[in-house]
Amino acid sequence: RKEVEQDPGPFNVPEGATVAFNCTYSNSASQSFFWYRQDCRKEPKLLMSVYSSGNEDGRFTAQLNRASQYISLLIRDSKLSDSATYLCVVKNQGGKLIFGQGTELSVKP
């Protein structure tokens, strides 16, 4: 089983749609959780950290469920510019970062 596993993509949605991505992790001792965004053949950039209480940044909401060992990212009112690959990242108890394989999102007009 992979340490970090994401919904297989791609997700093709119309503008204005709400879309949710899920990510599961296998190590219950994992410490921190993040969502990164990666545009095609570009470097990943931190989108947001994921806190136990859940957190929101504009149209983006991240949630963590430690009991079930999953993280989610919700994008509301999706824009064309949201088209990218979203990477789930987990920091394990040794401090190393483990990247998921990414979920590709394509927002269409």
Next chain:
Amino acid sequence: DGGITQSPKYLFRKEGQNVTLSCEQNLNHDAMYWYRQDPGQGLRLIYYSQIVNDFQKGDIAEGYSVSREKKESFPLTVTSAQKNPTAFYLCASSMVSWDSEKLFFGSGTQLSVL
């Protein structure tokens, strides 16, 4: 402007050839990392360095080598022992080791085999 610079953007390797990917940062970061990304896969750690003159193997170090003689520089050599080198290579740095909230990536190098 501070940042992390990778070069070249595209690199082609012949069979049996060693090639070196450059990574330079002027952020005064102690930690630097090399990742490999294959299509449809997440980033996999090749090597990392937490301080000058020290580095550790990551999850897929075989066929690669690194050096960290200067704080600013962390070049990656893809040796002929790496049988499947075609991939997108990303260098990253952080002030504190494994601080993903402050992890900066270079723009990547696409390596292909001729």
